[in-house]
Amino acid sequence: MSLSEFTVFIIDDDAAVRRSLKLLIEQENLRVQDFDNAEVFLKALKPDFTGCIVTDINMPGMDGLQLQEALYHHQCTMPVIFLTGYGTIPRSVRAIKAGAVDFLTKPITREKLLVSIRAAFVECKKLMETNRHNCEAKSRLSKLTEREKEVMALVVQGFSSKEIATQLDISHRTVEIHRGNIMHKTGAANLLELAQLAHDTELDDYKYSN
Template sequence: MNEQTMTVFIIDDDVAVLDSLTLMIEQAELNVQAFHSARAFLDYYHPGMLGCVVLDIKMPEIDGLHLQQKLIELNVPLPVIFLTGHGNIPMSVKAMKSGASDFLTKPVKRDKLMTCIESAFEECKNWHIKQTTRQHAQNLLSTLTDREMEVMKLALDGQANKQIAVELGISHRTVEIHKSRVLQKTGVDNLLELARIVADTAA
């Protein structure tokens, strides 16, 4: 993944601000999409889009703080950078407590905004990598049968083959076969690597 696959989504009801920010970000050779309202952005967004949101606070219909909460409810993984001319300390505290990446005031210096966008992109990339790893791990474990899952869990709990055999009422040889199939299906060589896959599903 590179920055060209990431997009800066600007949301501001001031057309002049949208034009200025769009030009600023395009000059940095980053992808950018501009929206005059929160509703326009929500209508445009679909799962899978990566990048960050540069968001005004005071907007008609849905303001910036309400949109931030909406994005949280929808599990939208885009870090939010607030950029407003109407900010105050209570607003900034509320925004940051809700997970905002940064809270900036207008007018903003280009270097400051670019630094915040780079940081937000990195945050989004890390989230994407984590999600991809988790999905891969879940896909691997989904190939296991119920019995293989039982054997795997007991093995990862530190139980020896004989203990597993007694607990499940199967032979020692059958346990060995199940463990071998678990390792084969998940593409690992040992229980330590298998434990990492299981841990990835909960990451």
């Protein structure tokens, strides 16, 4: 997806600020939608929303930090840029630690805002690619049986087929069959790719039971 297809979602209870920000962003030929409070935005939020959120941190009702927490529970990974007229250091630190891209004080200059928005778009694209990669990895892993997952977890930890056979109390030949099935089902070309797949899906922490 091209960055030009992303949208800036403005959330601010001040209508004048929303109009100003929207005009500024539209002049850069960027898509933009605005909302007067966090609750309205959350009701409109859809899984296919892509881009970034530019929100006031101090709003009546749900404030910016509460919105950030709600986005996490909605599994929304769009980067957040906070704007405030009287931000404090503790709040800005809390926002950044929670994943905010930037914390800007009003009045914000055109240059600073646009730099933050473009950085947020780049971050959004990275997150989308990571999520897509993880979904593909989990899909490939879902083809394995529970026994094959047990074998794979031990394989990527460096255990030999003989050692795996002993730990799982199965024959060496059975382990070799499982290993062949694992490589075929996951599409891994070698042990390195298999290890990366296990890491991406946290299978390297898989616990087996005898």
